[in-house]
Amino acid sequence: MDIRPDIRLGNGFDVHAFGPGDHVTLCGVDVPHTHGLVGHSDADVAMHTVTDAIYGALAMGDIGQHFPPSDPQWKGAESHIFLRHAVDLAAQHGFAISNVDCTLVCEFPKIGPHSEAMRKKMSDIMDLDINRISVKATTSEKLGFTGRSEGIACMATCALVKP
Ligand SMILES: Nc1ccn([C@@H]2O[C@H](COP(=O)(O)O)[C@@H](O)[C@H]2O)c(=O)n1
Numbered sequence: 001m002d003i004r005p006d007i008r009l010g011n012g013f014d015v016h017a018f019g020p021g022d023h024v025t026l027c028g029v030d031v032p033h034t035h036g037l038v039g040h041s042d043a044d045v046a047m048h049t050v051t052d053a054i055y056g057a058l059a060m061g062d063i064g065q066h067f068p069p070s071d072p073q074w075k076g077a078e079s080h081i082f083l084r085h086a087v088d089l090a091a092q093h094g095f096a097i098s099n100v101d102c103t104l105v106c107e108f109p110k111i112g113p114h115s116e117a118m119r120k121k122m123s124d125i126m127d128l129d130i131n132r133i134s135v136k137a138t139t140s141e142k143l144g145f146t147g148r149s150e151g152i153a154c155m156a157t158c159a160l161v162k163p
C-alpha cells in the first residue's frame with residue numbers, strides 16, 4: 001500500500017502588454033501606473049499565472065481552456081473568478097494548496113510597496129493562510145520586452161497536497 005502523501009507541483013507563466021490606462025491590476029490590487037495592461041479580462045497577469053500553476057499541478061489544462069478568450073462572457077472579467085475556479089477544482093479532487101510563489105517581471109511599477117496587499121488579497125480569494133503566499137518582483141535589467149517596459153511577465157509555482 002502506498003502511504004505517501006500525493007504532492008503535486010505546477011508552474012505558470014503569463015505576459016500582458018501595456019496599453020492605455022492609469023493603473024494595472026495585479027493579484028487583485030489596483031496599482032497606479034502610467035499605463036494599463038491589455039487583455040480580454042482585467043489582464044491581471046499575476047492572478048492568471050497563479051491560476052495556471054494550479055491547473056498545471058492538477059494536470060487539468062490551462063486558463064484559456066477553462067475560460068476561452070473567444071467567449072464574450074469573460075470580457076472584462078475580474079480574474080478572481082478564474083483563480084477561485086482553479087482552487088475549487090483542486091478541492092474537488094481532494095487537494096489542498098500548500099503554497100504559492102510568484103515573481104513579477106517589470107521595471108515599473110515597483111511591486112514591493114504593494115506586495116503585502118497583494119498577498120492579503122490572494123489569501124482572501126484562495127482561503128489560504130497569507131504565510132503560504134509569496135509575491136516577489138524583479139526587473140530584467142532593462143533587457144527584453146519587460147526591460148523596454150512593453151508589458152509585464154509573471155512566473156508562479158504552486159504545490160498541492162492530498163493528505
Ligand atoms: N517591478 C519591480 C522590480 C523590482 N522590485 C524590487 O527591487 C529589487 C531589485 O530588483 P532587481 O531587478 O534590480 O534585482 C527586487 O528584488 C525587488 O525587491 C520591485 O519591487 N518591483
Ligand SMILES: C[C@@]1(CO)OP(=O)(O)OP(=O)(O)OC[C@H]1O
Pocket residue numbers: 014015038039040041042043044048063064065067068069070071074075082
Ligand atoms: C483570462 C482570459 C479570459 O478570456 O483572457 P485574457 O485576459 O486575455 O488573459 P490570458 O492570460 O491571455 O488568458 C486567456 C483567457 O483565459
